[in-house]
Amino acid sequence: MHLLEAENTQELLKSEAKNNQYIQINSEKSRKRVIAEINKRYAVVKPDFWEYYKTRNVKEQKAMLFYICLRCYKLMFDFHFNVTVKKWLSSTQSVEPFLYRMELSEISGRHQNVNNWSQNTKDKTISVYLRVLKDIGMLNGKTMELKPLLLTDELMQFFAGRNEFWFFDACLLPPHIKNSFTS
Helix, strand or coil: CHHHHCCCHHHHHHHHHHHCCCCCCCCHHHHHHHHHHHHHHHHCCCHHHHHHHHCCCHHHHHHHHHHHHHHHCHHHHHHHHHHHHHHHHCCCCECCHHHHHHHHHHHHHHCHHHHCCCHHHHHHHHHHHHHHHHHHCCECCCCCEECCCCCCHHHHHHHHCCCCCHHHHHCCCCHHHHHHHHC
16 A cells, blocks of 8 residues: 555556566566556545555455445446345345346446457456455355445444445445434
8 A cells, every 4th residue: 555655656556567566466467457456446535545444444444445346336336236235125135146147238238348248257247246245244155145234333434424325325234324324
């Protein structure tokens, strides 16, 4: 993270892409791609977000990274709100890859670049999204049942203080919890 906070960030990142001191990825091309993604995620929030992030435990950091991914990647946001949250609010609170394939099919109809993806790329995209949900504890990998991502009061206050109440919905939190921070 110190590379992103330095005044000469771009120089340091170029050096990292060449020298592989921190990232430890063999291929320079892969390092450049990873660095571009890190840069993208870092830039989507204000610097104070990262200061707060460094003070949190691993579980809270994962929730914060999930927030960043939802803000950074439109496809992930669409998967989450058009499929996951919708299923959570229905009588069946479980998901299956087929539901995300249907969503991806709808997106493909609107976006030619997604339509041109191979089936392998589409399947991998869905797999990565579901792995994120499992990793943060929102999805039971065996039963495919959804669970709310419970945030500490302090972390909820952090997001409420930034008027990011939509993230409470993303975490599948009950309305009364969200409402306790909006009043």
